[in-house]
Amino acid sequence: GQQLNQSPQSMFIQEGEDVSMNCTSSSIFNTWLWYKQDPGEGPVLLIALYKAGELTSNGRLTAQFGITRKDSFLNISASIPSDVGIYFCAGQFTGTASKLTFGTGTRLQVTL
Amino acid sequence: NAGVTQTPKFQVLKTGQSMTLQCAQDMNHEYMSWYRQDPGMGLRLIHYSVGAGITDQGEVPNGYNVSRSTTEDFPLRLLSAAPSQTSVYFCASSSYSNQPQHFGDGTRLSIL
Numbered sequence: 001g002q003q004l005n006q007s008p009q010s011m012f013i014q015e016g017e018d019v020s021m022n023c024t025s026s027s028i029f030n031t032w033l034w035y036k037q038d039p040g041e042g043p044v045l046l047i048a049l050y051k052a053g054e055l056t057s058n059g060r061l062t063a064q065f066g067i068t069r070k071d072s073f074l075n076i077s078a079s080i081p082s083d084v085g086i087y088f089c090a091g092q093f094t095g096t097a098s099k100l101t102f103g104t105g106t107r108l109q110v111t112l
Numbered sequence: 113n114a115g116v117t118q119t120p121k122f123q124v125l126k127t128g129q130s131m132t133l134q135c136a137q138d139m140n141h142e143y144m145s146w147y148r149q150d151p152g153m154g155l156r157l158i159h160y161s162v163g164a165g166i167t168d169q170g171e172v173p174n175g176y177n178v179s180r181s182t183t184e185d186f187p188l189r190l191l192s193a194a195p196s197q198t199s200v201y202f203c204a205s206s207s208y209s210n211q212p213q214h215f216g217d218g219t220r221l222s223i224l
């Protein structure tokens with residue numbers, strides 16, 4: 001089965017720095033989703049993208065749906081300690097809400 | 113409004129034992145799914161359902177059974193547990209086909 005390629009796998013950054021991560025696929029998706037997972041909890045939806053080229057923000061988070069529909073990007077500005085966690089991208093085909101294909105995750109650690 | 117509720121949160125089984133992981137949602141969502149998460153990997157789809165009475169296989173269905181007799185509940189059954197099924201299991205639901213899924217907090221299952 002396919003898993004999406006997500007990079008970087010992990011990153012250590014200092015508080016206040018900006019963060020960028022991306023996700024690529026061999027398949028075209030109609031929807032891209034970004035989730036964050038804290039230890040011991042389930043993934044929580046951060047941003048949903050529905051159109052190629054779409055740029056969407058949620059507070060300090062900004063995500064983009066790639067023009068080719070095979071990639072997506074997530075940026076976090078001015079990171080804070082509570083940004084620590086694992087970030088997952090997920091792709092979805094139209095009409096298949098039950099069937100997400102996930103990336104392998106980016107583990108983010110923020111130092112003071 | 114509890115969202116997606118999974119029980120139990122932790123479970124240890126012996127090889128060959130059977131068990132049912134429970135998932136319930138109180139949002140009247142039609143679409144429900146089960147995923148497993150292994151170390152260093154994203155979530156992989158086990159089984160999914162698009163409504164009561166309708167289920168289908170995902171990427172890694174072997175060793176698992178599901179049924180959907182009501183909209184609210186979507187239990188996952190392990191008929192004869194194997195050590196390879198040691199994992200964290202997540203249930204998710206969404207309201208209709210193009211809506212993002214919302215996840216429960218997971219069941220951590222260890223099989224000895």
